[in-house]
Amino acid sequence: MPYLKSQSLSPYLKKFDKKLEKANRKLIYIGGEIRFQSERDLEDYIEDNFSELFPDLVLVKRQLSIKRQQCDLLCCTKSVNQPVIIELKNEEDRGIVSQLTRYRKALLEEKVFASQIDYSLSVMLVAIAPTFHEDNYTDKEASKFENDFCFWEFRVENHNNSGKIKLCGKTYDILYPIFGLPEIHLNSGCNYSGLPLFTLNFIGKIDKKHHEHFMALRTLFLSQPKVKEMVSPTYSKLLYGTGEGKNHKKLAEITNTGKGLYLFLWLPTAAKPNIKVPIDRFGFILAKDNHPLSKDSIVEWLVCTQGAVDLKNKPTPHTNPFFTRNGMLKWCKPNSYLAQATTGSFKTCFLLLNLIKGITQPIDEATLKWWETYKIQTPNYLGWYIDLAIKTWNYRLK
Incomplete structure (x- = not known):
């Protein structure tokens, strides 16, 4: 095994390392913008703060594998249990409409979590990304499911070297440090608390x-x-x-x-x-x-x-x-x-x-x-x- 993975640790150390990894999350400044370091970090943030960000939704399953498709978040509305698929992107993605359409088809064929979700209702398809390409809107207009699509843009801003995310007209805290800000030179020193x-x-x-x-x-x-x-x-x-x-x-x-x-x-x-x-x-x-x-x-x-x-x-x-x-x-x-x-x-x-x-x-x-x-x-x-x-x-x- 060329490089170690979490499997190499004992069960106790796996839990400890996971806690360290979670405490060590960060935002990065690149290309004049602040973003999550990876799509996984964005997913982690959304999952951890889901009830605050989306008070009208219930998170049913993260990273749902269905018919060889992998959708980020399967949800439903609290009021009528309408199915909702949320796809998260840390950067612009021109293929997001076709991606959500494939997830919709797989979900309706399998009808997973039927006790929680009412499949007689239309599937709401939500894309969350920092920006959307013109092609996304063109694909949406050309889709017969056009009325089921929602594009929600988010923006991350700096506030005292920690982030704030603007989503759906509201602002929420992201308590991660921001790495790479030009006006801030992080003095890493020799503080090892939080290192994996x-x-x-x-x-x-x-x-x-x-x-x-x-x-x-x-x-x-x-x-x-x-x-x-x-x-x-x-x-x-x-x-x-x-x-x-x-x-x-x-x-x-x-x-x-x-x-x-x-x-x-x-x-x-x-x-x-x-x-x-x-x-x-x-x-x-x-x-x-x-x-x-x-x-x-x-x-x-x-x-x-x-x-x-x-x-x-x-x-x-x-x-x-x-x-x-x-x-x-x-x-x-x-x-x-x-x-x-x-x-x-x-x-x-x-x-x-x-x-x-x-x-x-x-x-x-x-x-x-x-x-x-x-x-x-x-x-x-x-x-x-x-x-x-x-x-x-x-x-x-x-």
């Missing part, structure tokens, strides 16, 4: 002089949407991403072994043309006495690798360079990273221009001239690469 048990075991194995930088970096990674924190069975690795498998997106990994404490980031790389978003895993060799997790540390080498960084393989003036099969130097100096990543790879070049400058195709001559100078003067401090990894992460989630 797996993370506590990891941090307990690293030198205390690294704790403050680790906590700051962890806060930054967990401020990004859909990021989960996973720990290896030996508590020597922390992975940040959507999951551990090959098809999951990854943002960063921190490893702590006998060879030292290392940060790995998933960054743009040289790639074959058929790769949709050219990304690879890079480790960092820092200047002597620089902190391995500090954004101010100076980078001496980037190492493109899926495994550990082996200093014995560090190139010398007398060794031939090694390349990955996609053409990226396995070891490169910071000021040559951008040039190496984009040599012969136009897709990577366009990706980096988008991430760094916000420029999309077509590329004008002035931009190309700027790029030719910039790509050989890549910054050499670790924070630049951390910021690039975060921009890459959010680009991949689009």
Whole structure:
């Protein structure tokens, strides 16, 4: 098992870890908006506060699996037991009408919880999201169930570094801290109350002089949407991403072994043309006495690798360079990273221009001239690469 899951804990520790996870929920500030970190966190909030948010409804079942469909909330009205399906979205979703229509069909075929729900009444289909696309309204108008659909927008706002949600004309408290606000620099310090048990075991194995930088970096990674924190069975690795498998997106990994404490980031790389978003895993060799997790540390080498960084393989003036099969130097100096990543790879070049400058195709001559100078003067401090990894992460989630 590459990374630990809650099943790895004893029954007592599972309960304890669940309490910690619940106490550790957060909102994140990204793209000028405050949102729940994940759709699951939004569902948790709605479930925990359901009677206050929807006093006229009864929550019958969360995450109802029916005929290979999975609807978020099955409810009914208190007055006449009319069936209500609620689908929650943490971001705009153009396919929500067809999704709710499928749930409606499955529900009417199975008629679950018939003792609580009156299936002689029409099924009310409710979508709750921060915004709705024009296509949602077009699909709604084209549906023969148009009169059964309700679109309810919500908005999350900052109030003393905790959130307030506006929904259906009313405002409710969200007692979660907000990560990533530009005007607020969260001082994580070394307050470990509320850290998951797996993370506590990891941090307990690293030198205390690294704790403050680790906590700051962890806060930054967990401020990004859909990021989960996973720990290896030996508590020597922390992975940040959507999951551990090959098809999951990854943002960063921190490893702590006998060879030292290392940060790995998933960054743009040289790639074959058929790769949709050219990304690879890079480790960092820092200047002597620089902190391995500090954004101010100076980078001496980037190492493109899926495994550990082996200093014995560090190139010398007398060794031939090694390349990955996609053409990226396995070891490169910071000021040559951008040039190496984009040599012969136009897709990577366009990706980096988008991430760094916000420029999309077509590329004008002035931009190309700027790029030719910039790509050989890549910054050499670790924070630049951390910021690039975060921009890459959010680009991949689009």
